[in-house]
Amino acid sequence: MPDGEDKLVGEFPFFPKQERAQQKRKALIDSGYALFNSKGYDLTTAKEIASHAGVATGTFYRYFSDKRQLLLSLLEDKLENFLPPEPSWIAGDPETVLISLLETHYKRLEEVGLHRVLPELIAKDPELADVLGKARRKIHESITSGLQQAQEQGLTWSDMDVDTLSWAIMVLVENGPDKENQCGRKIDCKEMASLICRMVFPPEVLKQLRKQEIEIQE
Amino acid sequence: MPDGEDKLVGEFPFFPKQERAQQKRKALIDSGYALFNSKGYDLTTAKEIASHAGVATGTFYRYFSDKRQLLLSLLEDKLENFLPPEPSWIAGDPETVLISLLETHYKRLEEVGLHRVLPELIAKDPELADVLGKARRKIHESITSGLQQAQEQGLTWSDMDVDTLSWAIMVLVENGPDKENQCGRKIDCKEMASLICRMVFPPEVLKQLRKQEIEIQE
Amino acid sequence: MPDGEDKLVGEFPFFPKQERAQQKRKALIDSGYALFNSKGYDLTTAKEIASHAGVATGTFYRYFSDKRQLLLSLLEDKLENFLPPEPSWIAGDPETVLISLLETHYKRLEEVGLHRVLPELIAKDPELADVLGKARRKIHESITSGLQQAQEQGLTWSDMDVDTLSWAIMVLVENGPDKENQCGRKIDCKEMASLICRMVFPPEVLKQLRKQEIEIQE
Amino acid sequence: MPDGEDKLVGEFPFFPKQERAQQKRKALIDSGYALFNSKGYDLTTAKEIASHAGVATGTFYRYFSDKRQLLLSLLEDKLENFLPPEPSWIAGDPETVLISLLETHYKRLEEVGLHRVLPELIAKDPELADVLGKARRKIHESITSGLQQAQEQGLTWSDMDVDTLSWAIMVLVENGPDKENQCGRKIDCKEMASLICRMVFPPEVLKQLRKQEIEIQE
DNA sequence: AATGAATGAGCGTTCATTCAT
DNA sequence: AATGAATGAACGCTCATTCAT
DSSP states (O other): OOHHHHHHHHOSSOOOHHHHHHHHHHHHHHHHHHHHHHHOSTTOOHHHHHHHTTSOHHHHHHHOSSHHHHHHHHHHTTHHHHSOOOOOOSSSOHHHHHHHHHHHHHHHHHHHOGGGTHHHHHHHOHHHHHHHHHHHHHHHHHHHHHHHHHHHTTOSOTTOOHHHHHHHHHHHHHTSTTOSSOOSSOOOHHHHHHHHHHHHSOHHHHHHHHHHHHHHHO | OOHHHHIIIIITTOOOHHHHHHHHHHHHHHHHHHHHHHHOSTTOOHHHHHHHTTSOHHHHHHHOSSHHHHHHHHHHTTHHHHSOOOOOOSSSOHHHHHHHHHHHHHHHHHHHOGGGTHHHHHHHOHHHHHHHHHHHHHHHHHHHHHHHHHHHTTOSOTTOOHHHHHHHHHHHHHTSTTOSSOOSSOOOHHHHHHHHHHHHSOHHHHHHHHHHHHHHHO | OOHHHHHHHHTTTOOOHHHHHHHHHHHHHHHHHHHHHHHOSTTOOHHHHHHHTTSOHHHHHHHOSSHHHHHHHHHHTTHHHHSOOOOOSSSSOHHHHHHHHHHHHHHHHHHHOGGGTHHHHHHHOHHHHHHHHHHHHHHHHHHHHHHHHHHHTTOSOTTOOHHHHHHHHHHHHHTSTTOSSOOSSOOOHHHHHHHHHHHHSOHHHHHHHHHHHHHHHO | OOHHHHHHHHOSSOOOHHHHHHHHHHHHHHHHHHHHHHHOSTTOOHHHHHHHTTSOHHHHHHHOSSHHHHHHHHHHTTHHHHSOOOOOSSSSOHHHHHHHHHHHHHHHHHHHOGGGTHHHHHHHOHHHHHHHHHHHHHHHHHHHHHHHHHHHTTOSOTTOOHHHHHHHHHHHHHTSTTOSSOOSSOOOHHHHHHHHHHHHSOHHHHHHHHHHHHHHHO
16 A cells, blocks of 8 residues: 555545654653652653553553653753843833843742752763753853953952852752742742842942833833 | 789679670661761662671661661761850951851761761651751750841941841851752852851941951950 | 454563553462462472562562462452352252253363462461351351251151251361371262262151152153 | 578579579560460561560570460460360259359450460471370260260260261360450350250250259259 | 670661563 | 564562671
């Protein structure tokens, strides 16, 4: 039987094998994501993930070499979401900019969710730790370069250490409002933004930048 | 007959029961500590700990009800070491004070070592997470009250939010130089102290405090 | 292409999944049965049962939640076989009736075999003891009511205590010829029947009933 | 140092080594007995028995080669108590004699208590089963010979099978009032005695024997 | 003789992974 | 390509027994 006839029969609705496979892969990733988040990595079994995805146990291993690999796939495309976005410091009132940046970031983090299992994993998967470390280093660099620009324009504290500062910003953002076991009070994005601004800009610069902002709006 | 000879005959090797038991317990704790640190909590089995300590599996269970209990014993007297010390803000140059405080803290942390497995544990042992959470909340409170005092004396930024600030200080200290997966550069205690001071004190106050310090020294 | 050829090619060896699973389950049950009988319940481990059945340890747990459950499956449909049948006292010569009843019962018991482990189990599984106890109570009741009928028809000893008697019959039957550790001689069904009859009927009634039997046959 | 001096010092209160050892042995046996009865043989550990007896674990193994041996010692001197006493059939009213015999027996059984763990043990200790079997056979013989004597004196049913009968008596007594999982009603010694008498003696003989009894009393 | 800490084989059970269908 | 039954190593833990003191 020629190919053509086959196609004519089955074409519409039509899923090429690749696509169907991609769908299954997607289902597995989604299930892994859901289960890792709700029960933790260790307590989730490959069998569970498969059955939650509506496929057989063995199928899991057609798409992923093992449980760990699924996790890595999971992180792959969501990795950047775990990390704070690169702020742009000089376009308008930095505080306002930061606030919206932070709010967006935390909303995404909450959506991604996976951040709750990461500590468990990093502790026992050095490779994963490495992957994450690299990503963080990239973010760190981008924050650093942003700060450097601002510093070159004379906007920041003159004696500021760019590296330390960008590390501090990163750490603060990463340990922001969502982290569990926090110290009672929920951290507020507005206060956080204000704090970060104080670390970067002297008060008079901040006032200046804020005024510009208003002028631009007008 | 001199003491020395006596010792040579009957005393050495001589360990009263209790002491021998304590030695074994110690060996197990040490092995647990070493293995938890090197392989992570999960990947360490009770059998391994026992054999690393040079005792049989069953012996492990004479001293500890299970792996978790050994861990708790491990943490028990070291818990406060994981947490940053309470800074005193107004006695002299805050930056100098902070630097020595931080250095001491990180030295202790490095000694304790266990901090590397904590994230993994917190993730899967809610009780432990709770214990740690409480301790952190206490530290948070003490930082807050210190800041409040300083604020009442007009030493700090007037528009500073004490809660947010003490949270930030805590987070920064906890994620300090030692944390793995850091962003390339090692964080320096001096820079960190300087950053924290900037978050708390306006530059002129800081200068003032520093001067007082010098005067006192003279 | 005729069916026959098709069969020869694809069907043998062919076992639908279900059937294969059932076979394995069967093999496990059989192995459990054999090992329980030969070594006793306690001394038989799940691992042994599995390897005796030619499957891996884990396979055992696919089919049974644990050793006890396998046992219960073993008993499930055989329970009634452990217990004596309800005799019918007035249809013909009671002795003949009893003999065949007893013989059937003991043959079945021997087939079931499991009765040899029951005492051990009852001793340590209160739930099972309860199940068995209930079944015995039912049998006891049915024997009692049969005796009562006979008594009402004036066939039995007039001063007979129905309860005690039915208990005695039950106990005798249960501890019949097959029981281990017996006192040397094997108990004979004929003699047993004769003894039970003597406990129930006065000699003259027995003679009468026997005569009727003959008349009916004629 | 001569023996004499030793004695003078230690003599009163004086326990020769043997006696002290015997005391410990006794304590262990008692503890084993108590614990076996309350928790069952399997669930009782050697350590428990030792500590219940107030001695060290190791001491247990000085007196008994293992747990099983303690059990056997336990049975040794109590064995005959598990088994029904040999009735004497011709001295007076057999029913009265039997009743008191049975009552004594069951009281003793209750005291011995151990009968509750026996089934568990017999199932998995063939040697023990053998020991018990032998004892039972002895009792069986003695009952048989008693019945034989009575039969020779023409006191019993003439067509009675002595073997079967003595087996029946034994079984009934052994499964008497105390057995667990019984059929609701408690069995009464009086009724039991009456039943046994009916199995042995024709009514008129029984009446006769009872009359003699009265005459003897007068 | 007595101690009780130490032993380690072995239990029941789980689950990542394989493989016959 | 998909299935899911089967695998078996490894886990945490117990306890009868040994042995150094």
